[in-house]
Amino acid sequence: MRITVIGGGIIGLSCALRLAERGARVTVRTAAAPQDTTSMVAGGLVYPRHCEPENRTGRWTAVSVAEFRRLAAEPGTGVRSVPGRLLRREHRPVPDWADAVGGMIRRTDVGEPWVDALEFSPPLIDTAVYLPWLAARAEAAGVRTEYGHVESLDTDGVDLVVNAAGLGARELVPDETVVPARGQVVHVADPGLGEWIVDEDDFTYVLPHGE
Ligand SMILES: Cc1cc2nc3c(=O)[nH]c(=O)nc-3n(C[C@H](O)[C@H](O)[C@H](O)COP(=O)(O)OP(=O)(O)OC[C@H]3O[C@@H](n4cnc5c(N)ncnc54)[C@H](O)[C@@H]3O)c2cc1C
Structure with missing residues (x-):
């Protein structure tokens, strides 16, 4: 099965790893590297x-x-x-x-x-340690990563698309109920x-x- 995961934060990488471990051919398509996501700033x-x-x-x-x-x-x-x-x-x-x-x-x-x-x-x-570890583990399991902004949830050429776009889902789905909560x-x-x-x-x- 070919699967696209949109988003390279903790949710996208976790989904990608699990799916690859179960034998799927997984590509993560993400606008940002793990260290530039909301997941990186979480308290953990x-x-x-x-x-x-x-x-x-x-x-x-x-x-x-x-x-x-x-x-x-x-x-x-x-x-x-x-x-x-x-x-x-x-x-x-x-x-x-x-x-x-x-x-x-x-x-x-x-x-x-x-x-x-x-x-x-x-x-x-400690997200600064965990996210790079998770990304490396996903890569070792065969997950490919492509960088770039994804415009739609279309399944062109794949069997399944996983939406792990975090706040990006507001525009991607689109879903106006998705709103940020600010933390410092x-x-x-x-x-x-x-x-x-x-x-x-x-x-x-x-x-x-x-x-
Ligand atoms: C200050 C702060 C503290 C927090 N503390 C905690 C905590 O202690 N415990 C806890 O459980 N949670 C905490 N959270 C919440 C936690 O950080 C988030 O719930 C979690 O990181 C969400 O992960 P995610 O993978 O869904 O989204 P994100 O990490 O936001 O990743 C989304 C990914 O999708 C990509 N993307 C979005 N739109 C598109 C698009 N159109 N095309 C391509 N790529 C796209 C982005 O580039 C990114 O890679 C905290 C949040 C904040 C802000």
Whole structure:
């Protein structure tokens, strides 16, 4: 089967690798190299936030967490399991996906303005290491990459097209419901933090990535 994957971020490269491993002839067509995608600037914490539909989120999370834990045991992937806390300012139940991340401990000894904290140890990905590793693995599996802007989802000459265009799907599909959410990333020297912290309600992250 011949497959075109549009997009060379984490979703496109992951799809391309899996499909190639199953014997498909895969070409990634992408406007940007992995290091120039949104995927490169992600904090890299693996847990579902604002993810829908909720009844499928737990299963997706369990599969992803199991895969990233496996990669954490491989050298050079940029994936680690790191303990940390989700700080919360309002009373809410422990999420349905708690088991999918290996379980959580709820603590109430957190101090204002927070009412509790959920402790767990999800995978944390250093994207600057992981994306080049993933691209190299896809190439080794036979995935070809072509650079350039794709104008349509037409299947000319291939059996299947995978849309992994991220925000580019707004014009490509077109789908006006696709809108960006802005985040600002500040890189500072890591004094040796052993934990991550996320404030779930103002959505500030502190994520240790070594250097
Ligand atoms: C500041 C910030 C922090 C984040 N932190 C986290 C986090 O901690 N955990 C988490 O899970 N997520 C996080 N995210 C979200 C995460 O980064 C994205 O969900 C993810 O990177 C999306 O990957 P993608 O492969 O779908 O898209 P992208 O990485 O955007 O890749 C899209 C690809 O499609 C290509 N493309 C688009 N249109 C076309 C076209 N017409 N023709 C050819 N190519 C095209 C682009 O060139 C690019 O290669 C964060 C995002 C931001 C901005």
